[in-house]
Amino acid sequence: xxxxxxxxxxxxxxxxxxxxxxxxxxxxxxxxxxxxxxxxxxxxxxxxxxxxxxxxxxxxxxxxxxxxxxxxxxxxxxxxxxxxxxxxxxxxxxxxxxxxxxxxxxxxxxxxxxxxxxxxxxxxxxxxxxxxxxxxxxxxxxxxxxxxxxxxxxxxxxxxxxxxxxxxxxxxxxxxxxxxxxxxxxxxxxxxxxxxxxxxxxxxxxxxxxxxxxxxxxxxxxxxx
Amino acid sequence: xxxxxxxxxxxxxxxxxxxxxxxxxxxxxxxxxxxxxxxxxxxxxxxxxxxxxxxxxxxxxxxxxxxxxxxxxxxxxx
Numbered sequence: 098x099x100x101x102x103x104x105x106x107x108x109x110x111x112x113x114x115x116x117x118x119x120x121x122x123x124x125x126x127x128x129x130x131x132x133x134x135x136x137x138x139x140x141x142x143x144x145x146x147x148x149x150x151x152x153x154x155x156x157x158x159x160x161x162x163x164x165x166x167x168x169x170x171x172x173x174x175x176x177x178x179x180x181x182x183x184x185x186x187x188x189x190x191x192x193x194x195x196x197x198x199x200x201x202x203x204x205x206x207x208x209x210x211x212x213x214x215x216x217x218x219x220x221x222x223x224x225x226x227x228x229x230x231x232x233x234x235x236x237x238x239x240x241x242x243x244x245x246x247x248x249x250x251x252x253x254x255x256x257x258x259x260x261x262x263x264x265x266x267x268x269x270x271x272x273x274x275x276x277x278x279x280x281x282x283x284x285x286x287x288x289x290x291x292x293x294x295x296x297x298x299x300x301x302x303x304x305x306x307x308x309x310x311x312x313x314x315x316x317x318x319x320x321x322x
Numbered sequence: 323x324x325x326x327x328x329x330x331x332x333x334x335x336x337x338x339x340x341x342x343x344x345x346x347x348x349x350x351x352x353x354x355x356x357x358x359x360x361x362x363x364x365x366x367x368x369x370x371x372x373x374x375x376x377x378x379x380x381x382x383x384x385x386x387x388x389x390x391x392x393x394x395x396x397x398x399x400x
Contacts, residue, residue, distance in 0.1 A: 103366070111366050111367070113366060138366075140368050141362055141366070141368075141371075144358060144359075144362055144368075144371070145359065145362065148355040148358050148359050149355075149359070151351075151355070152351070152352070152355050155336070155351070158332060158333055158335075158336030159336060161333040162329055162333055206326055206329065207326050208326055208329060208330055208333075209330070243326070243329055276345065280345075280348055283352075284348075284352070287352060287355075287356070291355065291356065291359045294359055294360065294362075294363045295359065295362075295363075297363065298362065298363045302366075303362070303363055303364055303365055303366050304363060304364050305364065305365060305366065
């Protein structure tokens with residue numbers, strides 16, 4: 098049970114009991130703030146939980162539940178997911194969806210269905226099927242799932258000459274959601290990276306300057322002046 | 323109402339809210355959470371965290387303003 102004591106120039110020293118730091122770090126990863134709750138640092142736990150989760154879920158909402166997905170194939174190397182995974186459990190459904198859709202299966206939690214690439218009206222390919230445009234279509238469809246990778250093949254180099262949109266589901270997402278797709282990705286990536294700071298704090302305690310370090314820093318500043 | 327419908331409605335509400343907001347305002351929540359989390363990794367006391375977060379936020383906004391000013395000035399060379 099490592100306990101860190103931070104001496105203060107005035108008043109009581111700050112004592113932080115890290116309990117088992119490895120377990121705390123794991124808990125902090127799996128659910129933002131949980132590691133701090135385990136260490137009985139409730140105020141910081143709430144602060145980390147609210148900041149990280151609100152950023153993550155707001156980003157997920159901006160991207161219509163599609164910006165967090167695990168795909169590491171040619172043409173769709175989703176490196177952002179590595180950062181998003183920093184949030185822990187809230188980003189894990191993407192791995193479940195990735196495994197479920199690996200062999201062309203439909204994802205869990207279907208958000209909408211789209212016309213396939215070989216639909217008889219090419220201009221409708223990858224568009225969302227609605228009661229108005231379905232024309233009684235009952236064939237195979239591409240399904241968008243919550244945190245699922247884009248359905249269908251990815252063609253990074255092919256563009257529709259008329260709409261200048263990539264002719265695949267991922268391209269359609271960018272076209273439909275415009276800058277919100279990027280904003281949602283940014284928010285969720287930042288949430289994941291911020292949780293890494295929270296994990297560090299649960300593992301090592303806060304990076305509080307000791308009076309000696311503060312003195313050294315101040316003398317350095319004075320020399321510069 | 324099934325899970326997919328609930329999710330779809332939630333995302334539609336967020337989009338509606340997002341559609342009414344100019345893009346620059348998206349920086350505000352990010353600055354706030356980044357400042358708070360960074361402040362929290364440097365202090366244990368909530369009051370000190372808030373003071374540090376406020377200073378960080380001012381620093382970030384100042385830095386962004388300088389970049390904005392430089393880009394704005396560069397625009398005159400068009």
